[in-house]
């Protein structure tokens with residue numbers, strides 16, 4: 001059995017009990033170096049640990065798949081939740097194994113951001129630029145989400161499409177620079193936040209950053225007129 005496991009935003013108390021137990025019970029734990037490091041205390045002594053980077057992920061996942069096909073229990077760890085900005089890696093795991101692989105949800109950085117910045121998911125579009133391939137369709141999608149009055153929670157692409165590039169691109173597409181924006185760094189750990197408008201967003205942020213761009217007009221809550 002292989003599980004793709006979301007480990008939460010980094011700080012250990014945000015790891016779910018289910019994720020912790022699956023990691024502790026795994027004979028093989030694989031993932032990007034930084035992500036594996038967050039869960040090292042939970043990995044069983046004697047388990048095989050396969051760490052990887054962007055360049056060697058296909059070969060390292062193939063190595064994990066050999067263990068899997070030999071009957072070993074494998075866990076592949078993901079930052080946050082598997083289902084936000086994790087699909088390409090999940091698909092690579094499945095390609096390596098040759099079949100579908102179960103996911104185990106984790107607490108996404110988007111959820112922590114929503115909590116800190118008081119964002120309603122129902123009114124929000126989620127977009128990641130942290131992906132391989134052409135990001136132009138996602139740039140257009142972000143602009144159109146804001147045009148129809150939705151908020152957007154956005155993961156930048158280190159280092160070529162960071163918050164200041166996203167803001168400049170939106171303004172160039174005709175999105176009003178008055179949209180409010182918040183950029184949050186290192187959520188659940190040494191958190192830092194910056195608040196301003198699209199027009200004011202010109203500074204640099206770390207690669208561990210996520211942002212919310214608010215709709216110009218908040219959607220009606222349905223509670224208007226209630227005492």
Ligand SMILES: C[S@@+](CC[C@H](N)C(=O)[O-])C[C@H]1O[C@@H](n2cnc3c(N)ncnc32)[C@H](O)[C@@H]1O
Nearest residue numbers: 009079080081084085108109186187208209210
């Ligand atoms: C490949 S994406 C994975 C996102 C992850 N699946 C999630 O649900 O949070 C990695 C990017 O997510 C953002 N991110 C992940 N954890 C974060 C955190 N604790 N604080 C701020 N941003 C974070 C950063 O932009 C980081 O470069």
